[in-house]
Amino acid sequence: MKLLILLMSVLSAVESFAANAFLFTTFKGEHSPMTEQIYFAVSKDGFNWVELNGGEPALVSQIGEKGVRDPFLLRSQNGKKFYLIATDLSINLNGDWKRAVRNGSRSIVVWESTDLTHWTEPRLVPVADAEAGCTWAPEAIYDEDTSSYLVFWASTSMSDDYSKHRIWAARTSDFRTFSKPFIYIEKPSGVIDTTIFREDRKYYRFTKNEQSETISMEVCDKLLGTWKEVPDFSLAKLGGYEGPESFQIEPASGSNPATRCLILDHYAKGQGYQPFITRNLAGGQFTSGEGFHFPFRFRHGSILPISHTEYQQLETAYGKTKK
Numbered sequence: 001m002k003l004l005i006l007l008m009s010v011l012s013a014v015e016s017f018a019a020n021a022f023l024f025t026t027f028k029g030e031h032s033p034m035t036e037q038i039y040f041a042v043s044k045d046g047f048n049w050v051e052l053n054g055g056e057p058a059l060v061s062q063i064g065e066k067g068v069r070d071p072f073l074l075r076s077q078n079g080k081k082f083y084l085i086a087t088d089l090s091i092n093l094n095g096d097w098k099r100a101v102r103n104g105s106r107s108i109v110v111w112e113s114t115d116l117t118h119w120t121e122p123r124l125v126p127v128a129d130a131e132a133g134c135t136w137a138p139e140a141i142y143d144e145d146t147s148s149y150l151v152f153w154a155s156t157s158m159s160d161d162y163s164k165h166r167i168w169a170a171r172t173s174d175f176r177t178f179s180k181p182f183i184y185i186e187k188p189s190g191v192i193d194t195t196i197f198r199e200d201r202k203y204y205r206f207t208k209n210e211q212s213e214t215i216s217m218e219v220c221d222k223l224l225g226t227w228k229e230v231p232d233f234s235l236a237k238l239g240g241y242e243g244p245e246s247f248q249i250e251p252a253s254g255s256n257p258a259t260r261c262l263i264l265d266h267y268a269k270g271q272g273y274q275p276f277i278t279r280n281l282a283g284g285q286f287t288s289g290e291g292f293h294f295p296f297r298f299r300h301g302s303i304l305p306i307s308h309t310e311y312q313q314l315e316t317a318y319g320k321t322k323k
Contacts, residue, residue: 026301240268
């Protein structure tokens with residue numbers, strides 16, 4: 001009975017925020033120390049986005065490399081806490097990309113909050129292997145099979161002279177203590193920027209191939225199962241994109257399938273995130289999204305569904321949004 005009550009409580013919390021509004025966490029680039037920090041934007045429909053805090057960073061890291069990129073925000077499984085994790089990296093302050101690949105941080109930066117407006121001080125948490133050259137674009141997803149979070153990121157390794165990135169992973173229950181890291185995705189060429197979500201009892205995974213500069217789409221029943229590429233993924237040959245992220249704009253209703261957005265950072269042309277829409281996720285059929293408005297060039301970040309109350313709290317805490 002207690003388990004049933006807990007399950008109903010979690011489902012109720014999910015339903016309360018699933019379609020009300022969205023919070024985008026991102027960074028602005030390496031133009032200054034402050035553009036490699038955390039920025040917030042909100043939307044009531046997933047299409048029209050407005051920035052918070054007058055366009056200034058909502059969160060700033062002065063630890064590690066004193067810069068943060070690729071933020072990922074998730075709600076805890078019980079719905080009572082939020083974890084924001086990010087790459088510990090400042091290209092503006094700490095040198096070139098070659099150094100970042102071979103001699104970068106082996107930690108991620110972690111913030112916690114219970115309401116999205118009051119945050120703990122950031123902390124550095126070592127997660128990568130001792131031979132890792134970097135720890136990039138961390139993300140996390142709750143694994144019901146193990147009742148823990150699977151945290152994953154991209155690292156190079158001294159073992160092969162930092163020749164390519166692999167996706168590594170570790171488990172945690174509190175984002176303070178992590179299991180021993182292991183290789184999660186191994187491909188013939190380097191891979192970075194993996195994102196994973198669950199829909200219709202299946203896991204979907206999008207990853208950037210560093211050699212072809214394209215995005216792959218895979219599906220699996222379990223996080224540590226045998227992943228298979230979606231054969232007809234319509235964006236498979238689209239080049240010059242990275243940082244895939246996805247969110248559901250509208251849930252399924254009656255005979256109408258869910259509407260999901262996949263955003264890809266068009267880094268090759270410096271255009272930031274570009275949206276693609278699907279109503280056939282399992283078939284991998286996406287079309288270019290229309291009617292989206294971003295207040296600035298969103299970079300690699302994440303989207304969190306939030307409630308109307310959370311939207312109002314964010315607007316109050318960080319000032320009125322720009323119109």
